[in-house]
Structures are given as structure tokens and as C-alpha cells.
Amino acid sequence: MAQDHAALPTKPTAITPTPVRGGIDFQLNGEHYHHTGDPAMPLLWxxxxxxxxxxxxxxxxxxxxxxxxxxxxxxxxxxxxxxxxKLDGKKITTVEGLVDAKGNLHPLQQAFIDEDAIGCGYCTPGWLIASMDLLNRSKDPSDNDIDTLPNLCRCGCQTRVRQAIKRAAAAMKQGAKA
Ligand code: FES
Known part of the structure; x- marks a missing residue:
């Protein structure tokens, strides 16, 4: 029986290999990480x-x-x-990454201790991170600047947090001069 050769491909189809799984590369507290799990997973989880x-x-x-x-x-x-x-190629710092390589507290962490700005401590990591961002933008933040931070404290530490941030700002300025 005659075959229909016109229906057969004359050249093999080019195959472009694609990676089975891409993954997401980022830095976290100075270390490289590669996430191959669910890309929709919130960073917090x-x-x-x-x-x-x-x-x-x-x-x-x-x-x-x-x-x-x-x-x-x-x-x-x-x-x-x-x-x-959203984190591919990004640098992430969590509260655990604020200490230096020798395990010394960041001036902000020390200032929160010195000003007794920690009640139950639940909100403290968030305050520290928001304060880091603020101090990156402003070396001498005012009360108004501090009051723009989105953080809430159920233990009523806001006033002492303000003092702690100002204390840290002064210590960091001093440190920069030394
Ligand atoms: S220290 Fe308890 S919520 Fe802020």
C-alpha cells in the first residue's frame, strides 16, 4: 500500500531544553539562598x-x-x-541579621535595651527594621519622622522607642566620626 510521504516531517524538530525548575536566588543576612518551592509563598512563611x-x-x-x-x-x-x-536577586536583612559578624548588637538594638523600649518584645523586630530604614534615610530623625513609622506597640512603648531611635542615631553619628 502506498504511503503518504508528504505528511512526514523532512527535518527533525529542534528541541530547546528548558530547566525543569528555575528557582529564586537571593541573599539573606549575607548568605546565598536558592528557593525552588512555591513562588507564591510569602517571605514570612x-x-x-x-x-x-x-x-x-x-x-x-x-x-x-x-x-x-x-x-x-x-x-x-x-x-x-x-x-x-519578587525576591530574585534581592538582598534581605531580618532582625537576626542586625548583629555583626562577631555577634555584637547593632547600636539600634543596644539603644532599645538601654532605653528599656521593649515590653513583651513582639513588636520589637519590626521597630528595629523600620528604624534601620529610617536611619538610612535620615541621620537625625525628628519625632515626626519617627511617628511616620507604621509600627504598633500594644505594650505602650512608643515614647521609649522614640528615645531609643534618637539614642541610636546619636551613637551611629559618633561611631561614624570615630
Ligand atoms: S513591646 Fe509588646 S507589643 Fe510592643
Whole structure:
């Protein structure tokens, strides 16, 4: 029986291999990470459930209380509102990353202790991260600047937090001169 050769391809079809799974590369507290899981996973779950870094806290469905803040490329960012897919190539710092390589506290952390600005401590990581962002933008923040931070504290530490941020700003200026 005659075959219909016209229906057969004359050349093999070119095949372009594609990676089975791309993954997301980022830096977290100075270390390189590669996430191959769900790209829609909120960063907060990745930190707390995958890496067991539980300093960053749940703070409302959209991070309304500010305790879920982390620095992404130096900017305070809600970890619950940021899916892993947005983090490729980014540098993330959590509260655990504020200490230096020798384990010394950051001047902000020390100032919160010195000013007794910590009650139950739930909100403290978020304050520290938001304050880092603020001090990156303003070396000498006013009360008004500090009051623009989105953080809430149920223990009523706001006044002492203000003092702590100003104390840290002074210490950091002093440190920069030394
Ligand atoms: S120290 Fe308890 S919520 Fe702020």
C-alpha cells in the first residue's frame, strides 16, 4: 500500500531544553539562598517555617502592625505581603541579621535595651527594621519622622522607642566620626 510521504516531517524538530525548575536566588543576612518551592509563598512563611528564623512576626493579613518588616535592598518591606517570586536577586536583612559578624548588637538594638523600649518584645523586630530604614534615610530623625513609622506597640512603648531611635542615631553619628 502506498504511503503518504508528504505528511512526514523532512527535518527533525529542534528541541530547546528548558530547566525543569528555575528557582529564586537571593541573599539573606549575607548568605546565598536558592528557593525552588512555591513562588507564591510569602517571605514570612519561608523565614519562619522553612528557615526557622522566627524573629520576624506575623502582624496582620497585610502586615498592618509592622512586626513582619524586613529590609529588602535596604527598604523596610512587609514579609507577609512579599511573595518569594519578587525576591530574585534581592538582598534581605531580618532582625537576626542586625548583629555583626562577631555577634555584637547593632547600636539600634543596644539603644532599645538601654532605653528599656521593649515590653513583651513582639513588636520589637519590626521597630528595629523600620528604624534601620529610617536611619538610612535620615541621620537625625525628628519625632515626626519617627511617628511616620507604621509600627504598633500594644505594650505602650512608643515614647521609649522614640528615645531609643534618637539614642541610636546619636551613637551611629559618633561611631561614624570615630
Ligand atoms: S513591646 Fe509588646 S507589643 Fe510592643
Amino acid at each position: 519561608y523565614l519562619r517555617d522553612v528557615l526557622q528564623l522566627d524573629g520576624t512576626k506575623y502582624s496582620g493579613e497585610h502586615g498592618e502592625g509592622g512586626a513582619d518588616l524586613v529590609l529588602v535592598n535596604g527598604k523596610a518591606t512587609s514579609a507577609i505581603d512579599t511573595p518569594m517570586s
